[in-house]
Amino acid sequence: MTSEKKIYLSAKGITKTFGFGRQKTVAVDNVDLDLYEGEVVSIVGESGSGKTTLSKVLLGLINQTSGDVYFQGVKRDISTQAKKQEYWKNIQAIFQDPFSSYNIFNKIDSVLLDCINMRGGRYLPREKKIEMMTEACSFVNLKFEELTNKYPFELSGGQMQRLMIARIFLLKPKILLADEPTSMIDACSRATILDELMHLRKETGMTVIFITHDIGLAYYVSDSVYIMEKGRFVESGSADGVILTPHHPYTRRLINDVPKIYEEWDLSTV
Amino acid sequence: MKHTIQQVFRSGKFVLGFSIFSAILLIVIFYPMFVKDSPLAILGQGTFFPPGIYVNVYDSMSSTAYTLNLPDAAAKRVANKLSEEDRLSIKEWLVAAGIPESEIDTTDTAKLLGQWSANFDPKKSIPGMTNARRNYFIRLNTSLKGLLSTEGATISQTNPETNELEQVDTVNQKDYVNVGEVANTRILLLGTDNFGRDILTELVAATRVSLQIGFVAGLIATLIGLTLGLLAGYIGGLIDDIIMFVTNLFTVIPTFVLLILISFSIGQEQRGAFTIAVVIGLTSWVWTARAVRSQVISLRNRDHVNLSKLSGHSIVHIILNDILPYIASYVIMALILQISSGILAEAGLSILGLGPRTTEVPTLGLMMNWAMIYQAHILGNWWAYLPVLVTIALITFSMNLMNTGLDQVFNPALRD
Ligand SMILES: Nc1ncnc2c1ncn2[C@@H]1O[C@H](COP(=O)(O)OP(=O)(O)O)[C@@H](O)[C@H]1O
Ligand SMILES: [Mg+2]
Numbered sequence: 001m002t003s004e005k006k007i008y009l010s011a012k013g014i015t016k017t018f019g020f021g022r023q024k025t026v027a028v029d030n031v032d033l034d035l036y037e038g039e040v041v042s043i044v045g046e047s048g049s050g051k052t053t054l055s056k057v058l059l060g061l062i063n064q065t066s067g068d069v070y071f072q073g074v075k076r077d078i079s080t081q082a083k084k085q086e087y088w089k090n091i092q093a094i095f096q097d098p099f100s101s102y103n104i105f106n107k108i109d110s111v112l113l114d115c116i117n118m119r120g121g122r123y124l125p126r127e128k129k130i131e132m133m134t135e136a137c138s139f140v141n142l143k144f145e146e147l148t149n150k151y152p153f154e155l156s157g158g159q160m161q162r163l164m165i166a167r168i169f170l171l172k173p174k175i176l177l178a179d180e181p182t183s184m185i186d187a188c189s190r191a192t193i194l195d196e197l198m199h200l201r202k203e204t205g206m207t208v209i210f211i212t213h214d215i216g217l218a219y220y221v222s223d224s225v226y227i228m229e230k231g232r233f234v235e236s237g238s239a240d241g242v243i244l245t246p247h248h249p250y251t252r253r254l255i256n257d258v259p260k261i262y263e264e265w266d267l268s269t270v
Numbered sequence: 271m272k273h274t275i276q277q278v279f280r281s282g283k284f285v286l287g288f289s290i291f292s293a294i295l296l297i298v299i300f301y302p303m304f305v306k307d308s309p310l311a312i313l314g315q316g317t318f319f320p321p322g323i324y325v326n327v328y329d330s331m332s333s334t335a336y337t338l339n340l341p342d343a344a345a346k347r348v349a350n351k352l353s354e355e356d357r358l359s360i361k362e363w364l365v366a367a368g369i370p371e372s373e374i375d376t377t378d379t380a381k382l383l384g385q386w387s388a389n390f391d392p393k394k395s396i397p398g399m400t401n402a403r404r405n406y407f408i409r410l411n412t413s414l415k416g417l418l419s420t421e422g423a424t425i426s427q428t429n430p431e432t433n434e435l436e437q438v439d440t441v442n443q444k445d446y447v448n449v450g451e452v453a454n455t456r457i458l459l460l461g462t463d464n465f466g467r468d469i470l471t472e473l474v475a476a477t478r479v480s481l482q483i484g485f486v487a488g489l490i491a492t493l494i495g496l497t498l499g500l501l502a503g504y505i506g507g508l509i510d511d512i513i514m515f516v517t518n519l520f521t522v523i524p525t526f527v528l529l530i531l532i533s534f535s536i537g538q539e540q541r542g543a544f545t546i547a548v549v550i551g552l553t554s555w556v557w558t559a560r561a562v563r564s565q566v567i568s569l570r571n572r573d574h575v576n577l578s579k580l581s582g583h584s585i586v587h588i589i590l591n592d593i594l595p596y597i598a599s600y601v602i603m604a605l606i607l608q609i610s611s612g613i614l615a616e617a618g619l620s621i622l623g624l625g626p627r628t629t630e631v632p633t634l635g636l637m638m639n640w641a642m643i644y645q646a647h648i649l650g651n652w653w654a655y656l657p658v659l660v661t662i663a664l665i666t667f668s669m670n671l672m673n674t675g676l677d678q679v680f681n682p683a684l685r686d
Contacts, residue, residue, distance in 0.1 A: 095573045105595040114581040
């Protein structure tokens with residue numbers, strides 16, 4: 001990407017290992033990443049390549065074994081609870097599995113109210129809060145009147161993931177980390193959810209890290225891509241460059257695994 | 271929530287356990303409203319009166335006498351009076367008098383008495399018989415004759431003025447009193463114990479105290495275990511290491527040994543029921559802490575917890591809202607188990623003589639202890655210990671049933 005743009009988030013030499021001795025797994029292995037403002041970056045790799053682990057490190061949900069994360073040019077400091085909460089105002093996520101993303105004991109309203117509170121809207125009048133929640137829901141084609149007082153598990157997987165997007169709509173973070181947001185969803189709702197996500201990005205101009213195992217999808221949504229294999233980035237660059245002229249054999253294999261990538265996405269993007 | 275409760279009551283095991291436990295609770299609550307005696311009041315002079323209805327003899331004499339002609343009354347009276355020892359002595363005499371052993375049946379009172387009156391001769395002596403033994407046979411003969419007589423018994427009273435014995439009344443063998451008309455009767459359903467206390471009243475009070483001990487001990491153990499388990503599991507790191515070190519220490523030392531040592535060092539005078547409950551609670555949280563910790567560790571990396579963090583919630587909020595509800599059913603089960611094992615621990619301690627001091631309240635364990643010290647089990651006084659055992663068994667059985675029932679309901683949800 002163009003160098004005049006600001007680097008928002010960068011990772012230098014991130015390594016994350018789990019376990020000790022024989023059971024030691026290197027989930028992320030010495031990874032560098034630069035994220036420019038307003039850009040959509042895809043991280044592509046097959047299951048188990050360490051994408052989720054890397055995203056949790058970037059989110060500050062788990063500590064890296066070594067390496068540093070820089071946020072807006074300075075080394076990220078999330079040593080205290082307060083600093084973490086400040087950091088999470090800037091970076092948010094949508095997780096892979098909507099069914100395990102919600103606390104089953106909390107009503108949907110409380111999920112959305114948490115977002116309003118986090119944006120400093122705790123003392124807004126009730127009507128204003130409802131108005132905001134209704135707006136967020138209608139952005140993702142959900143009806144707040146139908147969701148209020150319901151529990152997340154009463155929704156379908158697709159609806160849950162759309163509610164996650166509504167959450168991001170309310171939070172308006174600078175960076176969104178979407179970890180395979182459509183991989184657990186039925187095929188019919190996939191395209192709609194992606195469209196809603198891209199629509200939200202266009203409206204807010206937020207920077208997106210899009211994690212997927214589907215290189216065709218990465219080509220469709222992103223400006224630049226990182227190809228991840230067994231915890232390492234094996235190839236990176238602009239989406240066009242990497243996908244149209246792949247250099248690494250792993251990238252070529254990923255492309256071959258997705259038959260007719262152009263046709264497939266031409267069908268569903270209308 | 272409502273749904274879960276419905277589910278729970280659909281489990282047969284839970285319902286059965288719950289019914290038994292509620293029945294015990296209801297008895298414990300309502301019995302003292304009807305029987306106002308102090309559970310430790312000494313009623314009987316003497317030990318281990320067997321279960322039954324006790325009718326005051328003095329009051330019976332002054333009650334209206336009704337004459338009933340019952341054909342087998344005399345035979346029953348004699349049968350009741352003749353002890354096992356007397357019967358064997360009669361047999362001994364008859365054998366010596368030359369009656370073949372096969373013709374003597376010690377259980378057939380009428381035939382035995384017939385053979386006796388036909389063969390007994392006070393002048394005759396059996397070879398090897400001591401003088402004392404001869405006198406015993408003569409006494410036996412006299413008392414049997416008295417039994418067989420149809421004469422009434424005379425009731426006499428000392429006249430305070432003349433200081434002479436005056437006949438007041440005669441009681442005939444066919445006289446009956448209506449128990450309902452006798453001024454003083456007492457039902458001792460489970461008899462009395464070694465101190466002469468009503469066992470039923472004592473048992474109800476003991477059950478109440480034991481349940482209280484179980485609840486206090488269970489609550490303390492669960493609270494400590496839950497707190498430590500949550501902290502160790504969620505926060506991890508150094509806090510986890512410290513808590514696990516202490517937990518492992520407690521695991522290595524058998525809890526009951528620890529309990530014995532602490533109880534012993536407190537000393538008999540300082541040991542009230544509440545103290546014992548606290549001591550039991552303080553020594554039995556280990557299991558809960560370990561279980562809660564491992565549950566929390568598997569929960570803390572779940573995405574709903576991550577989402578809660580990303581929503582800016584504090585650690586306390588996350589523990590209370592995103593972890594605790596998920597393990598609540600589990601904690602309730604642990605609590606039930608802790609209560610029933612608390613009751614058992616008290617019983618164990620008290621049997622060893624290390625339970626609460628004995629002067630204030632009875633407990634199930636203390637009742638077992640008393641029965642054992644006064645050798646109820648050797649004397650065959652089953653009413654002093656069997657009802658206590660059954661009560662302990664019923665309480666733990668019903669609580670374990672409830673637990674199994676809960677397990678059936680909760681586990682599919684925990685697994686998802
Ligand atoms: N909490 C964990 N403990 C141990 N191993 C883990 C843990 N999380 C992930 N891993 C391992 O790290 C590797 C990468 O996993 P993950 O980041 O989930 O991959 P992806 O998201 O690309 O499918 C896998 O081999 C996985 O088994
Ligand atoms: Mg993943």
